[in-house]
Structures are given as structure tokens and as C-alpha cells.
Amino acid sequence: AQSVTQLGSHVSVSEGALVLLRCNYSSSVPPYLFWYVQYPNQGLQLLLKYTSAATLVKGINGFEAEFKKSETSFHLTKPSAHMSDAAEYFCAVSRRSNDYKLSFGAGTTVTVRA
Amino acid sequence: DAGVTQSPTHLIKTRGQQVTLRCSPKSGHDTVSWYQQALGQGPQFIFQYYEEEERQRGNFPDRFSGHQFPNYSSELNVNALLLGDSALYLCASSATRLNTGELFFGEGSRLTVL
Numbered sequence: 001a002q003s004v005t006q007l008g009s010h011v012s013v014s015e016g017a018l019v020l021l022r023c024n025y026s027s028s029v030p031p032y033l034f035w036y037v038q039y040p041n042q043g044l045q046l047l048l049k050y051t052s053a054a055t056l057v058k059g060i061n062g063f064e065a066e067f068k069k070s071e072t073s074f075h076l077t078k079p080s081a082h083m084s085d086a087a088e089y090f091c092a093v094s095r096r097s098n099d100y101k102l103s104f105g106a107g108t109t110v111t112v113r114a
Numbered sequence: 115d116a117g118v119t120q121s122p123t124h125l126i127k128t129r130g131q132q133v134t135l136r137c138s139p140k141s142g143h144d145t146v147s148w149y150q151q152a153l154g155q156g157p158q159f160i161f162q163y164y165e166e167e168e169r170q171r172g173n174f175p176d177r178f179s180g181h182q183f184p185n186y187s188s189e190l191n192v193n194a195l196l197l198g199d200s201a202l203y204l205c206a207s208s209a210t211r212l213n214t215g216e217l218f219f220g221e222g223s224r225l226t227v228l
Contacts, residue, residue: 044219098215102159
């Protein structure tokens with residue numbers, strides 16, 4: 001079975017500071033990994049996905065994530081936080097690229113201080 | 115191009131009642147997945163429909179059922195509602211034939227069971 005663990009349910013950063021959100025996965029097969037963002041009262045939007053091509057994946061809004069098999073991690077980063085980055089972020093895993101059955105982590109809420 | 119649309123956006127029911135939630139997928143998409151997101155948690159996979167058949171199912175009781183219509187729209191039905199069914203129900207659509215692995219989410223239907 002596939003699962004993900006997000007370390008830290010809340011992260012607070014200053015505007016302009018680095019954003020780092022941690023995700024570790026557990027998978028019996030090579031995983032497909034995703035980061036989604038959810039703004040208040042909205043659905044989820046895909047930030048980026050790893051599907052076994054490049055280990056460093058660039059997404060929308062300046063976010064990127066690095067797949068590290070040795071650490072079973074897929075941490076999300078953004079060099080400089082913006083007030084608009086305040087949202088909830090979910091890491092997710094699936095067995096296949098076209099599985100569409102995702103297992104989500106519990107989420108990390110990001111607040112950005114002016 | 116309309117994205118994934120869900121209705122109703124909010125509804126209140128009492129224990130023991132039945133509810134039907136509706137979803138229209140993004141144009142060109144043929145697969146619909148339903149997720150339950152309880153407050154403060156990540157989404158949990160309920161089931162997925164493709165070609166009017168339930169293709170995959172998560173760990174939810176038979177009280178949860180669904181349907182997909184020839185135009186690819188879908189319904190989620192929940193019978194004998196329990197207090198614990200209170201959650202945001204998210205519909206996500208995808209295009210199986212494109213094999214991108216990307217899900218597009220609607221804004222959800224928030225169900226409150228009293």
C-alpha cells in the first residue's frame with residue numbers, strides 16, 4: 001500500500017523567506033508523487049508531479065520538489081514566500097501515473113507573515 | 115472552458131437521511147473520482163467511475179454509492195447518514211486516454227449532518 005506522511009501540520013514563514021514543506025512516502029512500488037494546494041473554500045489545484053522522469057520537478061507559482069529515493073522523501077520548496085502562498089498543501093501518492101486513486105497526507109497549513 | 119462543477123455547494127441533513135451530490139467533469143474528461151475530506155484532514159478516496167462503471171473503490175461502506183451517466187457526469191449517494199459523514203465531498207475528473215495522471219478538482223459540496 002502507498003501512503004505519505006507530512007511532517008508539521010502548520011508552518012509559518014515571513015514574506016520573502018524560504019518555504020519548506022516535508023513529505024515522506026511509503027510505497028511497495030516506484031511511486032508517483034504529487035503536491036496539491038487548497039485555498040480557503042476551494043478545491044485542490046495541482047502544483048507539481050513526479051512521474052519517474054527528472055528527480056527535480058518544477059511546478060507552478062515558483063514551487064519545486066525533489067524526489068530522493070534514498071530518503072523516501074518528496075519535499076516541496078519555494079525560495080521566497082509571497083502572501084498569496086498562504087494555503088493548505090497536500091502531498092499525495094499513487095501506484096501508477098494514470099491510477100487517479102491518490103492517497104493524501106494530512107496536509108500542512110502555511111501562513112505568511114508580513 | 116468550464117472546469118469541474120459540483121452541486122449543491124452546501125447542504126444540511128439529519129441523521130438517517132439520504133443525500134445525492136452531483137458532479138460535471140471538465141470538458142473532454144471521461145473519468146470521475148470522489149473524495150471525502152473531513153475537517154482538518156486530507157481527502158480520502160471513495161470511488162472512481164469510468165465508462166459508467168465503478169472502476170476502483172476505497173475503504174467506504176456500501177452506504178456510499180455512485181453512478182456515472184453517458185455524458186460523463188456523476189452522482190454520489192449516501193444513505194442512512196451518520197454524524198461522521200459530515201465533510202467536504204470533492205469530485206475530481208481526469209482523462210484516462212491522455213494518461214497524464216492529473217486530477218482536476220471541483221470546489222466541493224460541504225455536507226453537514228445534524
